[in-house]
Amino acid sequence: MKKTFGGLLVFATMIAVLFGMLQVLNWIPSAVQEGAFRKYPSIDDVRAHLKIDPVYTPAYYPRSVQWPPALIAAQTRPYAAVLTEFSKSDDRNETILVITQTARAHPPLALKIQLTEVRETVQYPFKGRVAVLEVGVCRREEQCSRMAWDEGDFRLSLIMRSSPVELVRIAESIVAQHPGR
Helix, strand or coil: CHHHHHHHHHHHHHHHHHHHHHHHHHHHHHHHCCCCCEECCCHHHHHHHHCCCCCCCCCCCCCCECCCCCEEEEECCCCCEEEEEEEECCEEEEEEEEEEEEECCCCCCCCCCCCCEEEEEEEEEECCEEEEEEEEECHHHCEEEEEEEEECCEEEEEEECCCHHHHHHHHHHHHHHCCCC
């Protein structure tokens, strides 16, 4: 009986040590990669985990844009960046709007929507800022618009498969929601 109890105690100790080692091995990648680019379930999770403040989001979304975002991804290393992708309201698999927020000296992250041809570029003044507004086409010759400007410590870039009118309304709602930044 004493021998069985001793063997059981050694076995339980070995299991506890093994469990502890697995917990440490599971923790190491997240500790090493803290701040690396990854997906998040919500904007609030980005704010909470990465301490990026503010995370710029629009107050206005046209009917063609599905809420919530199809993708929210962010990083703090090597620089702060947030990427938000929105689907068409009638097709969850088709991206219609992409918003990127990056530390000012860095370009936007890789985007699902690309302007294949820029047909017009203008300096667009709005709400005390000057943005670069580009109108052109994306794949299949559909109209696309891109708008970028500096906001606080960040560079915001919006690209949408739509007219520039809708994009400007979205951009204005971002600025209105974050005054004085």
